[in-house]
Amino acid sequence: MQTALEHYDPQIYELIRQEQARQSGSIRLIPSENYVSRAVMMATSSCLTNKYAEGYPDKRYYEGQQVTDLIEKLARDRAKKLFGADHANVQPYSGSVANLAAYAALAAPGDTIMGMSLDHGGHLTHGWKVSLTSKFYQSVSYRVNTDTGLLDYDAIRALAKEHRPKIIISGATAYPRLIDFEIFGDIAKEVGAYLVSDIAHIAGLVVAGLHKSPVPYADVVSTTTHKTLRGPRGGMLLCKADHAKQVDKAVFPGLQGGPHMHTLTAIAVAMAEADTTEFVAYAEQILKNAQALANKLLEYGFDLVTGGTDNHLLLIDLRNKDIPGKKLAKALDRARIVSNYNTVPGDPAPPFNPSGLRLGTPAITTRGMKEAEAEQIATFIHRVAENIDNETEIAKIGKEVLLLCSRFPVPEHFIIPPKDGGRD
Numbered sequence: 139m140q141t142a143l144e145h146y147d148p149q150i151y152e153l154i155r156q157e158q159a160r161q162s163g164s165i166r167l168i169p170s171e172n173y174v175s176r177a178v179m180m181a182t183s184s185c186l187t188n189k190y191a192e193g194y195p196d197k198r199y200y201e202g203q204q205v206t207d208l209i210e211k212l213a214r215d216r217a218k219k220l221f222g223a224d225h226a227n228v229q230p231y232s233g234s235v236a237n238l239a240a241y242a243a244l245a246a247p248g249d250t251i252m253g254m255s256l257d258h259g260g261h262l263t264h265g266w267k268v269s270l271t272s273k274f275y276q277s278v279s280y281r282v283n284t285d286t287g288l289l290d291y292d293a294i295r296a297l298a299k300e301h302r303p304k305i306i307i308s309g310a311t312a313y314p315r316l317i318d319f320e321i322f323g324d325i326a327k328e329v330g331a332y333l334v335s336d337i338a339h340i341a342g343l344v345v346a347g348l349h350k351s352p353v354p355y356a357d358v359v360s361t362t363t364h365k366t367l368r369g370p371r372g373g374m375l376l377c378k379a380d381h382a383k384q385v386d387k388a389v390f391p392g393l394q395g396g397p398h399m400h401t402l403t404a405i406a407v408a409m410a411e412a413d414t415t416e417f418v419a420y421a422e423q424i425l426k427n428a429q430a431l432a433n434k435l436l437e438y439g440f441d442l443v444t445g446g447t448d449n450h451l452l453l454i455d456l457r458n459k460d461i462p463g464k465k466l467a468k469a470l471d472r473a474r475i476v477s478n479y480n481t482v483p484g485d486p487a488p489p490f491n492p493s494g495l496r497l498g499t500p501a502i503t504t505r506g507m508k509e510a511e512a513e514q515i516a517t518f519i520h521r522v523a524e525n526i527d528n529e530t531e532i533a534k535i536g537k538e539v540l541l542l543c544s545r546f547p548v549p550e551h552f553i554i555p556p557k558d559g560g561r562d
């Protein structure tokens with residue numbers, strides 16, 4: 139049967155088909171990526187994409203909100219229950235906008251914000267110099283201890299006392315250890331700052347109880363919905379009741395117009411999926427797979443920042459292997475293993491060609507891979523590194539990777555008839 143897309147736009151249909159083949163025929167180790175369920179995909183491509191819903195439930199600026207109000211209320215209630223938060227705003231278009239809205243809710247332009255330096259694992263929107271967050275606000279950055287790779291809470295406290303920021307941001311995009319949100323909360327209190335905790339990467343681990351939640355300590359918690367949480371590409375803010383009004387105002391009308399209702403709908407679906415024992419088991423397996431991957435890489439002589447991982451991601455410092463991060467990432471991509479090159483703390487190499495490689499296990503775990511496969515992937519990575527200039531060997535490894543992939547199907551999009559009858 140020919141689908142509508144295939145009929146009306148064969149070019150785009152073909153490109154989606156190719157991307158689907160790429161996603162299922164390669165191993166996804168980018169720690170911020172995942173595969174959503176077919177239910178989430180269906181919701182994102184539903185008719186809710188046709189509806190304008192500026193405002194909030196029961197306070198909209200357009201008519202015809204009989205259904206959208208119910209959907210947004212469901213999404214909010216499910217998010218509140220899942221995270222144990224007083225208030226949830228599910229409208230932010232993505233994690234970056236959610237962060238900006240959190241700052242706008244708590245601080246005025248020109249105030250000081252203090253977040254983790256990008257080259258030490260923070261996100262662009264934590265006040266990095268090329269981000270507008272460093273232009274709208276005075277930005278101060280804390281870093282990790284370059285000997286251990288760990289957050290140094292005493293140094294963070296001292297920096298906070300020196301600069302007296304209005305907002306402290308706790309959270310990271312490339313930090314392989316647990317973050318102590320309670321200490322961050324104490325530091326914020328000591329200096330009279332608000333605490334914003336950005337759990338974009340670890341939200342799925344938090345709801346599964348495998349990472350301490352920042353909800354009791356932070357004024358506002360910001361997250362994406364598409365990383366370990368395994369929902370559609372979007373953002374979300376959680377906060378205490380007394381910040382609810384400012385947070386809502388900051389998102390709309392402060393920063394955004396109409397919410398992406400199809401995304402909100404899919405967020406509601408993803409929140410229900412995350413509120414299950416299956417999801418907890420999934421999150422536990424993410425950690426087991428990360429441990430297995432890390433241990434095997436250590437056996438092969440790879441140097442891991444902080445010596446290992448407590449969460450879903452790891453950072454390889456490639457300096458002892460004498461291979462630049464970008465070179466290994468590109469060679470791995472040719473062998474169907476998709477990762478990203480990354481700076482390591484105190485990296486002497488330039489940021490566009492850094493010394494590290496960042497890997498994570500959320501996506502392979504969604505495919506059903508376990509420790510044995512994680513170890514097998516470590517062996518593939520080792521072999522690519524050993525044969526970094528040998529294209530014949532890299533192509534051979536790619537064929538073996540394809541074989542592994544064929545045993546672990548990914549949820550396919552329903553616009554393209556699945557070959558295997560479909561998997562949720």
Ligand SMILES: *Cc1c(COP(=O)(O)O)cnc(C)c1O
Nearest residue numbers: 232233234261310311338339362
């Ligand atoms: C991914 C990420 C974001 C930004 O999310 P986008 O959806 O890409 O805008 C913000 N903060 C952290 C810590 C992230 O990892």
